[in-house]
Amino acid sequence: MTTASSPPLVLCISGHDPGGGAGLQADIEAVGAQGAHALGVITALTVQDTRNVRRVEPVAIDIFADQLELLLADSRIAAIKLGLLGSTAQVPVILDAIARCRVPVVLDPVLRAGGGGTLAADATARAIADRLLPAATIATPNADEARRLSGEPTPAAAAARLLATGCEQLLITGGDEATTEVENRWYHRDGREILFRWPRLPQGFHGAGCTLASALAARLALGEAMNVALDRAQRYVHTCLERALQPGRGRAIPGRW
Numbered sequence: 409m410t411t412a413s414s415p416p417l418v419l420c421i422s423g424h425d426p427g428g429g430a431g432l433q434a435d436i437e438a439v440g441a442q443g444a445h446a447l448g449v450i451t452a453l454t455v456q457d458t459r460n461v462r463r464v465e466p467v468a469i470d471i472f473a474d475q476l477e478l479l480l481a482d483s484r485i486a487a488i489k490l491g492l493l494g495s496t497a498q499v500p501v502i503l504d505a506i507a508r509c510r511v512p513v514v515l516d517p518v519l520r521a522g523g524g525g526t527l528a529a530d531a532t533a534r535a536i537a538d539r540l541l542p543a544a545t546i547a548t549p550n551a552d553e554a555r556r557l558s559g560e561p562t563p564a565a566a567a568a569r570l571l572a573t574g575c576e577q578l579l580i581t582g583g584d585e586a587t588t589e590v591e592n593r594w595y596h597r598d599g600r601e602i603l604f605r606w607p608r609l610p611q612g613f614h615g616a617g618c619t620l621a622s623a624l625a626a627r628l629a630l631g632e633a634m635n636v637a638l639d640r641a642q643r644y645v646h647t648c649l650e651r652a653l654q655p656g657r658g659r660a661i662p663g664r665w
């Protein structure tokens with residue numbers, strides 16, 4: 409007789425991208441590649457391609473809450489990854505799940521697609537900043553999202569504001585900035601900072617942010633310290649971008665195997 413066992417479980421609460429570049433599919437692939445297992449609760453269906461997002465349709469709150477209820481009763485979660493939010497009504501349900509699991513929470517505060525389409529209305533962005541950020545262990549906004557969440561123009565000023573009212577740690581990613589290298593800045597509320605620099609690859613990517621946040625959640629689920637998890641998750645994303653796929657006419661998507 410064999411005894412079934414499980415790798416660490418990462419609860420991914422994310423949107424669905426039918427093209428498989430971003431959202432829950434990115435999470436499942438990235439979490440699996442770290443040696444953990446993803447549980448997936450969908451916040452919203454989207455209509456999008458590799459160029460841009462056309463439509464976001466939230467999942468009904470009762471089925472969203474029911475799915476979480478059953479999963480939490482059945483499985484022992486080791487980390488939570490939060491991606492695209494479907495509606496502000498989902499926020500208290502997510503906060504309840506976080507309170508019950510008491511595990512590291514990685515929040516990717518998705519506001520806008522790389523193609524420019526809106527993924528979160530102003531009320532949703534406010535709910536992320538005011539209610540989800542304080543419940544996260546680490547948030548991974550890109551530079552544009554950090555500006556929008558904080559109202560501050562620079563990563564340092566944005567970090568000061570978001571850490572004062574929100575999460576304990578932040579990784580502000582710079583893939584969306586016009587710098588020669590990609591500069592990702594980690595900030596801890598206790599004042600520590602690390603600047604990570606990565607070579608900038610020539611093409612545009614779709615789904616890199618989801619890949620990073622879910623790989624980081626998986627590494628934390630495996631029990632790694634934050635500095636180790638940050639280093640390995642970023643290395644993994646860089647490798648995925650070096651072997652990116654071109655499934656459509658727009659941006660490339662990470663090769664997450």
Ligand code: PLP
Nearest residue numbers: 423430431492518521522614615
């Ligand atoms: N669609 C979904 C479901 C997402 O979660 C995200 C980002 O997290 C996007 C689209 C946009 O991804 P990108 O900005 O990489 O195009």
